[in-house]
Amino acid sequence: MDNPRIGEAALARLLDGWCTDARESLHRQLAAALTALISSGELPPGTLLPSERALASTLAVSRGTLVTAYTTLRSLGLLDSRQGSGTRVRGVSQPRLPGSATRLNPLSGAADSSVIDLSGAALPGQDWVADVVGSVSPDDLRRWVRGHGYHPAGLPQLRTAIARHCTEDGLISEPDQVLVTSGSQQALQLIATAMLAPGDEVLVEDPTNWGALDAFRDRGARLRTIPLRDDGVDADVLVRLLRSRRPRLLYLAPTVHNPVGVNLRPAVAKVIAAAVAETGTALIEDLSSVDTLFTGPPPPSMASLAPDAAVLSIGSLSKLFWGGLRVGWIRSTVDFVKQLATYRSSADMGSSVPSQLAALRLLEYVPRARRTRAGQLRAGYEWTSDLLATHLPDWTWVEPDGGASLWVRLPEGNALAVAEAARRGGVLITPGSVFSATDGQLDRVRVSFAAGPDAVLEGVQRLASVWRGRRRLR
Template sequence: MKFDADQLSVMLSETGVRDGPLHKRVSGGLRILIERGELPARSILPSERSLAIALCVSRTTVVTAYQELQEEGRIERRRGSGTRVRPPAFDDRETVSALALAGSDTSSSFLDGPLATLDLSTAALPGLPIVAEVAAGLTGADYAALVAQHHGYHPRGILPLRQRLAHWYTEAGIPTSEDEILITGGAQQALELITNGCLQPGDDVVVERPTYRGALEVFARSGCRLCEVPCDRSGVDVSALDALASARVPRLCYLQSAVHNPLGTVLSDDRRLRLRQLLRRHPSLIVVDDTSLAGTLFEEEAPPPGFAAPEAPDRVIVIGSMSKLFWGGLRLGWIRASTRVISRLARMKGRLDFGTSLVSQQIGLRLLEYVPEARATRRVQLTRGLTDLTGLLGDLLPDWTWDDPRGGPSLWVRLPHGDATHLAPMALRFGVAILPGAVFSADSTTKDYLRLPYALPRDVLTAGVQRLAAAWHAYSRHEAADIDLHSVTT
C-alpha cells in the first residue's frame, strides 16, 4: 500500500500532535499512525521532498523525522525502494485488514478528539434544547410501553415513526406508505446499507464534484469506480450527468437535493424535473441524500424532499436524517424507497443490529412535531453565524472568495492561490484546525478550496479566523520561497 504526500499530510493533521520542534511533530504523528495500524506494515511512505512540500516544512525536517523512526525500528529506508513501515518482528500479519485501517476518514475528528485549540474542521451542529426537553418528557409509562413490546427488536423501525415519516413525504407530494420507510442508525448507516445492498466491486458510481466526504469513503471502501460531474448553484449539472450516463452506464448516481454539503446550494426545480426525465432514459439507481430534512435552509419555505419517479419506483432511493435539524447524538436516520427495495435492505439491517434504538425512535417521533420550530431556530442560528464568518473573512482575508450559500452549517471558500491540503498543517501550528477541500472530491481537484463552519460562537469564529489569517500569511511566504527555490534549481 502506497501513501501519497497529501494523503499522509491529512492523516498527520488528524493525529493532533502539535507540540515540540517540527521534526518531533512529524515523527510523533507518524509514530501514532504506525502504532494504530493506520500505516500498515510494508506501507510505502512518500519521499522526503514531497512530504515536506505537503507539510510546509523544510526537507531537513522530514529527513530528521524519518531518521528518528528508522533508529526506533519503525520504518526502513533502502536506496531505490524508498521508505516503508517496518513489520513487527514477532508477527507481520495484520489482525484487521489493511484496507480497513489505512487512511483518514470522516470519523477521525470524533475518534481522536479536538485537533487544535480551535477546531474549524467539523461542521457538526450543536443539539437543539428541544431535544433535551422532549427526551426528559418521556415518562415511566412511556418506557414501560416500549419494554412491553416483547423482544424489542424492530429491524424496520417502530411502526408509528415509519407512519409519521410516510405521512410527511406524502404531504410533500411524494405518496409514501410505512412499508416504504426503513429506520436506520443515522444517515451514514443508511448509505452503508444501500452501498452494500446495491453495489459490487468495480461498479461505476457517479458523484457530484464536490460532494459529501462520508459518501466518497463508503463508495471507495466498496471497491467502486467513482466518476464525477460538476455541481453549481442550481445543483448537479444534469446535462453532464446525462452525457456520462450514456457513455458509462453507471450502476448508481449519488446526489444531494436539499442543502448540499459542502456547497450549501439547493437542487433547482428545473433540474429536479430533468433528473426524473433522465431516469426514463437510463437504468441507473438514483440515491438522493436529503439528510438535512431541509431544516438548515435559510428560506422559510423548504424544497420538496428528494424526488419520486412513479415510472421507476425501484430506482429512486432517498436518505433522510434528524442529525442536522435536531441532534447528531440521536443517531436516527431513514431510507425512503419502494416496498421491494426496503424489504431487502431491512433484511440486511436485521442481520447487522436487529434494529435502531427504540428510545431514540420514540424521541424522534415526538421531535417531528417540532420541525417548524426547529427550522426557525436553525435559521436564526445559521444566518447569524454566516454573517459573522463572512464579515471576518472580508476583513482579515479579503482575497478569499465564496458564493453565498442558501443553507447549511458551512461556507465553501476558495483560496486565491495554493493548496488547502498544504495550508492545513500550517494552520495547526497556529492553533486552528481546518478541513481542506480535496477530501470532498474523488480526484482531489478541489484542492484550492476549504470548508469553514459558522455554527459557532462569535468569539470562537473571531479567534479562529484571526489564527487562520496568520497561518495564511505564513503559508503564502513559504509558498513564495518554494517557488523561488524551484526556479533557481531548474
C-alpha cells in the same frame, strides 16, 4: 499482491493531529507519528511513501524537517530508501483493517480546548429538544418493553409519522415505504451493503459527503466523479456518464449539498431525474441537510420529479433536532424497503426504541424547529462571511442555500498545507480533499460556523494571522 503506495493527501489524513506539542521539535513529532502508523499496521510493510518534497509541502513543514524525520525512521530500521525507487516501509506484517488509508473520517476534532474548531459542521441540539425527549414517560415505554424490542423497519407509528412528514415536504409516501435507520449515515451503509459488490461503479459528485465515500469504498466500489461547479453539478457530464457507464448507483445531495451548501437548480434536477428514469440507475438522494435551508420550503425531491425511477431518498432528524438521537430513514418503494429491512436485521436489529419514541414526539415540532434553525444559520452565515471578508479579503466562497459552513476557495496554495498551518496556529478547518474521491479540491477549505460567534471570531482572526505568515514566507 503489489506493494501499496500512499499519496501525500492520504498520508496527511492518517497523520491527522501529528503536531500537537509546541515544545517538541516538528521532526521528532513527525517521526513519532509515522512510527505509530507503521507499528499499528496502517502503513504496512512495503508501502511506498510520498517524496520528501511532496509530503513536506502538504504538511506545511520545511524539507529539512521531513528529511530528518525520514532519516530517524531509517536509523530505527523502519524505512528503506533506495536511489531511484523511493522510500518504503520496512518491518513485520501486522493485522490491519483493509482500506484504512483511504478512509476520510475527519471527526477527530480538537483534543485541546485552546484550539478553535471550525472543522465540524454538526450542529448542537436545540435546548428544548431535551425537554421533548424527556417527556417520553415510563408509561409510553412500558407497552414496548413488554415486547422483544426489535423492529428492523422501525416502530409502525414512527414510520407513519415520517411518511406524513415526507408527504408534507411534497413527496407523497406511505408508511411501508419508510425504513427507520440509526441516522442517515446508517442509511448509506445499509444501501451500500445491500446493493454493491466489489468493483461496482458508483457515480459521486466531487466534492461530496465524506461519509458516503467511506460507505461505498467499504464495499469495494469503484468511484467515478462528476465535477460540482460553483453553480451546481455538471449535468452534461452526469447524463453522459449515466448513459455510457450505466453505473450501479448515483449519489447526489440535491438540497443543501455537503460541503458546498447549494441546492440543485430545478431545471438541472429535472434533466437528471429524466436521465435516471431513462437509464434505470438507482439514485440515492441525500436529503439529510434539508432542515438547514436558510429560507423557504424544501425544493421538490428527485423522487417526486422521477416517480418511476429507482430512487432512495435519505432523511435524518440530526440537523433539525440532534445528531445524538440517531434517527434517520430511507424512503423508497415498498418492495425495496422490505428487502432492506432484512439486511437491517443483520446490521443492528433495529434502532433504539426510546430514541424512536422521542423522534415521534419531536416530529410534531418540525415547523417551529425549522424556523429557529433557519434564523440561527442565516445569522451564522452573515457574521462568518462578514468576518472572512474583513480579515481574509482574498478568500472567496460559494453563496450557500443552507448549512453551517462556507466552501472557501483559496487564492493560492495547497489546502492541506493551509489546514496544517492553521492547526499549528490553533484553529481547525477541513481541507477540501476530505470531500473528494480523488484527493482533489486542493484549492478549497470548509470553514464551519457551527461552533458559534465567539469561536468564529477568534478562529477567523487566527486564520488571518496564519495566512499573513504564509504570505510573508513567499
